[in-house]
Amino acid sequence: MTEAVFAAAVFAAVALLPHDLNILCVPLFAATVLVFAREQGRLSRLLRHPWFEGLGRRSYSIYLVHAFVAVGLLSAAAVASVLDLPLIGFGEAQPGQKGIVAPPLLADAIIVAFLVLIVQLSKLSYRFVELPGSALGARLLRKAPPG
Numbered sequence: 001m002t003e004a005v006f007a008a009a010v011f012a013a014v015a016l017l018p019h020d021l022n023i024l025c026v027p028l029f030a031a032t033v034l035v036f037a038r039e040q041g042r043l044s045r046l047l048r049h050p051w052f053e054g055l056g057r058r059s060y061s062i063y064l065v066h067a068f069v070a071v072g073l074l075s076a077a078a079v080a081s082v083l084d085l086p087l088i089g090f091g092e093a094q095p096g097q098k099g100i101v102a103p104p105l106l107a108d109a110i111i112v113a114f115l116v117l118i119v120q121l122s123k124l125s126y127r128f129v130e131l132p133g134s135a136l137g138a139r140l141l142r143k144a145p146p147g
Helices: 002-016 019-037 042-047 050-057 059-082 104-143
Strands: 089-094 097-101
Touching: 002 019, 002 042, 050 059, 059 089, 059 097, 059 104
Parallel strands: none
Antiparallel strands: 089 097
């Protein structure tokens, strides 16, 4: 129960706090890490599921891939704006912030597609970039002279 309360508090803080009050999240995040470190609750058990563990293993690949996908998506929205396509474009998504402009349901579908694409591409990046790179690094370290 405690994990769920802290997870909800983090979600609420990130979603609802004005940008200039983000510093208030730091102690909440620290406390949340301490609560989850005990691994005693239902959320911790859920996060031990193999699917989530796989996401954890591929987290670096997710990090590597997400920027390319985001740039591609923003570029597509910019092209849609130039072509004056209905429903989607690039512009002022929020006051002072440029981004993809679309009706709410389409925007939600774009976010889901963005996340699915990142996870799928990260599988390829993990298999063909991260694992071979790690193996190469290990071989080079074994051959390096000591000291």
